[in-house]
Amino acid sequence: MTGTVLALCAGLTLAGCSTAGTPAKADSDGGGDRPRLSVAGAFMPRPVGDDMAAGFLTVRNDGGTADRLTSVTSTLADEVTMHTAKDQRMHEVDSFAVPAEGELSLRRGGDHLMFMGLGKRPAEGDTVTVELRFEKSEPVTVDLPVKSASYNPATTTGGDSSGPGEGAGSGAATHPPSHSAGH
């Protein structure tokens, strides 16, 4: 846990130094001193409880400057919090780093959005709209399609070298049990 945080901070510091120190290189393409964000792969597994739901997405940053996801709002829920998960335990955090020329990846078993106090329980096939607010970039509105409760794109894109094994077993195992059990 502590090691990961330190590694993240070190990465941010390096990125900050290279862009804030001497802007000479960034001048060549004009936009190199700004984050350039795009969002992909957003989804919400159909919540199994009435109180909370999780959301996942990837924020890509093609710019040469790091940004931070600082808050999230949604019409679905009273509050959307940012959680990081390690060893089956969740911790709320104030923000997520979006590294320069990198990405913030929210996925099952790792960092994710938590929707608390649902106005209504969305069904599979619904769409949930969220607004992402960043430290530097303009807010981004994202539609999250509601998928099956065990949906996990990692099992189809092969990002984790998980092999052909898939289905409810791996999905349930990699996600904190508190989400599946609810409350």
Ligand SMILES: [Cu+2]
């Ligand atoms: Cu959580």
